Amino acid sequence: MDTNQYLDMFIDESKEHLQAINDNLLELEKNPKDIDIVKNVFRSAHTIKGMSATMGFEDIANLTHELENVLDQVRNEITEITPEIMDVIFQSVDLLEGMVYSIIEGSDGKANVAPLVEQLKAIASGQQPTAKETKQATSTDNKSDGNVDGSYGHLLDEYQKTVILQSQSTGHNALHISISLSKDCMLKAARVFMIFDALEGLGEVILADPAVEDLEDEKFDLSFELVFLTAESKDLIKGKLVNISEVAEVEIKNIDLTISSEDEDIKADVEPTVSESALDSSKQEQKQPTEKNQAAMKTKPISSKTIRVDIERLDVLMNLFSELVIDRGRLEQIARELGHSELVESVEHMSRISGDLQNLILNMRMVPIEQVFNRFPRMIRDLSKDLNKKVELDIKGADTELDRTVIDEIGDPLVHLLRNSLDHGLESPEERIKKGKPETGKIQLHAYHSGNHVFIEIIDDGNGLDRQKILNKAIERGLLTEEQGNQMSDQQVFMLLFQSGFSTAKVVTDVSGRGVGLDVVRSKIEALSGQVHIESKLGEYTKFQIELPLTLSIIQSMLIRISDEKYAIPLSSIIETAVFSKKDIYLVQGQQVIDFRGHIVPLVSLEKVFAIPRADEVEDDEVSVIVVKKGDKMAGLIVDDFIGQQEIVLKNLGTYLPNVFAISGATILGDGQVALIIDCNALIQ
Amino acid sequence: MKIIIFKLNDEEYGVEIDQVRSIERVSHVTRIPNMADFIKGVINLRGIVTPIIDLRTRFGIEAINDSDNTRVIIISVKDIEIGLVVDAANEVIEIDENRIEPAPKVIGSVEAEFIRGVIKVENRLLILLHLQKVLNLQEKEL
Numbered sequence: 001m002d003t004n005q006y007l008d009m010f011i012d013e014s015k016e017h018l019q020a021i022n023d024n025l026l027e028l029e030k031n032p033k034d035i036d037i038v039k040n041v042f043r044s045a046h047t048i049k050g051m052s053a054t055m056g057f058e059d060i061a062n063l064t065h066e067l068e069n070v071l072d073q074v075r076n077e078i079t080e081i082t083p084e085i086m087d088v089i090f091q092s093v094d095l096l097e098g099m100v101y102s103i104i105e106g107s108d109g110k111a112n113v114a115p116l117v118e119q120l121k122a123i124a125s126g127q128q129p130t131a132k133e134t135k136q137a138t139s140t141d142n143k144s145d146g147n148v149d150g151s152y153g154h155l156l157d158e159y160q161k162t163v164i165l166q167s168q169s170t171g172h173n174a175l176h177i178s179i180s181l182s183k184d185c186m187l188k189a190a191r192v193f194m195i196f197d198a199l200e201g202l203g204e205v206i207l208a209d210p211a212v213e214d215l216e217d218e219k220f221d222l223s224f225e226l227v228f229l230t231a232e233s234k235d236l237i238k239g240k241l242v243n244i245s246e247v248a249e250v251e252i253k254n255i256d257l258t259i260s261s262e263d264e265d266i267k268a269d270v271e272p273t274v275s276e277s278a279l280d281s282s283k284q285e286q287k288q289p290t291e292k293n294q295a296a297m298k299t300k301p302i303s304s305k306t307i308r309v310d311i312e313r314l315d316v317l318m319n320l321f322s323e324l325v326i327d328r329g330r331l332e333q334i335a336r337e338l339g340h341s342e343l344v345e346s347v348e349h350m351s352r353i354s355g356d357l358q359n360l361i362l363n364m365r366m367v368p369i370e371q372v373f374n375r376f377p378r379m380i381r382d383l384s385k386d387l388n389k390k391v392e393l394d395i396k397g398a399d400t401e402l403d404r405t406v407i408d409e410i411g412d413p414l415v416h417l418l419r420n421s422l423d424h425g426l427e428s429p430e431e432r433i434k435k436g437k438p439e440t441g442k443i444q445l446h447a448y449h450s451g452n453h454v455f456i457e458i459i460d461d462g463n464g465l466d467r468q469k470i471l472n473k474a475i476e477r478g479l480l481t482e483e484q485g486n487q488m489s490d491q492q493v494f495m496l497l498f499q500s501g502f503s504t505a506k507v508v509t510d511v512s513g514r515g516v517g518l519d520v521v522r523s524k525i526e527a528l529s530g531q532v533h534i535e536s537k538l539g540e541y542t543k544f545q546i547e548l549p550l551t552l553s554i555i556q557s558m559l560i561r562i563s564d565e566k567y568a569i570p571l572s573s574i575i576e577t578a579v580f581s582k583k584d585i586y587l588v589q590g591q592q593v594i595d596f597r598g599h600i601v602p603l604v605s606l607e608k609v610f611a612i613p614r615a616d617e618v619e620d621d622e623v624s625v626i627v628v629k630k631g632d633k634m635a636g637l638i639v640d641d642f643i644g645q646q647e648i649v650l651k652n653l654g655t656y657l658p659n660v661f662a663i664s665g666a667t668i669l670g671d672g673q674v675a676l677i678i679d680c681n682a683l684i685q
Numbered sequence: 686m687k688i689i690i691f692k693l694n695d696e697e698y699g700v701e702i703d704q705v706r707s708i709e710r711v712s713h714v715t716r717i718p719n720m721a722d723f724i725k726g727v728i729n730l731r732g733i734v735t736p737i738i739d740l741r742t743r744f745g746i747e748a749i750n751d752s753d754n755t756r757v758i759i760i761s762v763k764d765i766e767i768g769l770v771v772d773a774a775n776e777v778i779e780i781d782e783n784r785i786e787p788a789p790k791v792i793g794s795v796e797a798e799f800i801r802g803v804i805k806v807e808n809r810l811l812i813l814l815h816l817q818k819v820l821n822l823q824e825k826e827l
């Protein structure tokens with residue numbers, strides 16, 4: 001089968017599922033008991049397995065197959081998740097990711113999966129990846145417990161024995177519990193329920209004799225037996241059970257299969273790897289629940305309701321739509337001129353619908369930054385393990401939307417800054433305790449919109465930056481003189497870290513270590529026409545702030561007219577629109593100013609700035625002014641008319657035109673004309 | 686080699702068809718403030734903001750008002766898309782590349798640096814433009 005045409009789909013979906021697995025695994029690490037999470041991971045792994053097998057990527061299919069087996073056992077609570085198992089699973093996912101990425105780069109997606117496959121197989125057969133000795137110790141413990149009882153072999157089948165062996169290897173005990181109810185017990189089923197209820201939080205009932213259904217139907221005399229897996233002590237469990245009224249007697253014994261297997265010649269060995277038959281039967285046993293689950297999945301599909309669209313197709317769609325908008329404008333005009341009421345009505349209706357359509361199309365290009373952010377928890381987890389640091393990553397604003405093109409580029413710089421914060425910013429746990437800070441450091445990753453910019457901040461509560469050390473190093477490296485340095489603001493000093501000559505220097509690592517590679521970050525951000533700022537306080541925090549323009553995004557703007565030309569001013573820059581009488585304009589040293597709520601605000605004539613030709617001079621007693629701001633500075637822009645507020649699409653002027661003074665881009669208006677967008681920041685000195 | 690022929694005044698010019706994206710009628714042009722005078726402005730070309738160069742101004746020919754024949758030839762050079770305003774454009778012809786002759790020192794009113802060569806086709810003299818040079822914006826490297 002020619003699968004090439006499906007390759008894109010395979011890659012996209014694999015990436016998505018791998019991401020889902022990573023996310024879920026991180027969750028699972030926090031809540032190892034949550035079987036629902038395991039089920040999610042299983043589903044994703046299952047999908048990847050199916051897809052990769054179809055596509056002929058055997059190594060991926062093999063590895064996911066083994067991964068799935070392990071997950072299946074966890075899901076069915078045969079194996080319990082341990083940190084060691086987590087590590088192997090994480091490694092497998094990493095390798096899978098590696099293979100998928102190699103496929104993206106055009107290779108055949110082959111890799112040496114054998115070692116991990118072996119490890120996963122071992123786990124699936126009940127071995128702990130690194131805890132072999134522990135397991136043996138546990139079983140010896142059981143023997144020396146004194147309460148050894150080997151007479152329960154008759155109750156257990158191979159499968160259950162495997163389960164018991166596995167649970168023992170993770171430090172759980174298998175207990176045999178005999179419970180007798182008092183003779184005058186009225187509602188035996190209710191007691192059974194209470195007993196199971198009491199046991200529920202403590203461990204797992206893997207076998208009941210008579211069977212649970214029979215117990216619930218009161219199909220038993222007065223006593224019954226349970227096989228119970230738990231990490232709790234026998235006494236605690238006994239205490240819980242005895243407290244239930246009408247329970248006459250409770251007897252609890254340890255089950256040790258090493259003895260039972262010897263006694264009764266059953267193949268369940270201490271070394272579960274050798275017990276092939278046990279394994280096989282366990283697999284068969286597992287099949288049924290697996291199939292059941294799959295059936296359940298089919299009836300309740302958890303599919304995301306999205307489709308993938310090539311970004312280029314969206315571009316084409318949007319451009320076609322702009323054409324439509326032009327025609328719409330013409331139709332509107334014709335309808336007005338003709339004054340035919342039915343025509344006017346239907347054109348108005350069409351305008352409304354196409355307006356909505358326009359918004360929809362424009363919004364389609366926007367992607368939540370989540371896509372980039374969601375790989376960071378995993379990265380931080382791994383890195384903090386490597387560095388022996390404790391860290392909590394706080395992500396906010398993952399739903400902040402950015403243009404697709406920016407999303408694709410912003411990942412690497414963020415990785416760099418996050419690594420930097422964790423590696424050099426945060427102190428070691430010991431150091432933090434010494435300083436009276438909480439042992440666990442905190443890195444905040446926040447994204448938010450502000451005006452026509454997106455801000456991404458990375459804030460760590462680490463040691464902060466040492467102004468003097470950075471200065472010393474810069475002076476040493478001949479980047480500036482001491483005098484120059486002393487005149488610089490903190491912000492300016494910190495920005496030295498982003499200088500290429502500074503950051504590549506090895507010696508910097510012992511300054512504060514904050515410089516390495518930051519020049520790369522800066523150049524990347526600047527390539528996206530963004531900016532980076534640093535804020536820091538020694539001993540307290542460091543904050544990197546990235547400011548990015550929303551290249552092709554939608555902003556609210558005020559359209560204005562000067563002579564015959566229309567311009568758009570981003571609403572985010574505007575404080576207020578106002579009309580002033582000419583006599584309220586004062587001259588201060590030749591500069592026109594107005595008194596705006598007690599502030600003296602300079603006036604800027606856009607007509608002069610943009611050299612707008614004017615056919616006929618209009619004399620008016622009033623001037624229309626748009627008061628705009630840049631930080632806490634203000635200016636009043638003189639215009640002829642306010643056309644109105646409108647949502648516009650930012651477009652750049654292309655590579656041919658160099659930076660045009662005070663113009664940040666262009667937009668296409670409803671009538672198909674191009675209007676320039678005024679960059680207020682450039683107009684305010 | 687196929688070239689598209691356009692007119693400025695009464696002279697005929699040619700651009701390689703590979704470099705031409707489309708030929709458009711003149712739509713509303715938005716002026717860009719404080720730019721070189723030959724940059725006429727930008728137009729909306731099916732949703733893409735495209736700069737327009739007035740070739741008459743560029744070549745120092747007297748400006749005339751747009752007529753029904755006025756066209757914008759959208760060309761693409763090194764990833765830059767740009768429109769050239771010309772008096773008329775309506776013909777494509779096949780020429781033999783070997784017959785292109787170097788531009789004489791002075792032909793018509795166009796400075797020699799913009800000219801790649803001339804070619805004689807039957808009774809017509811076509812001027813082939815050196816687009817990179819034409820687009821050169823204040824010594825901007827293209």
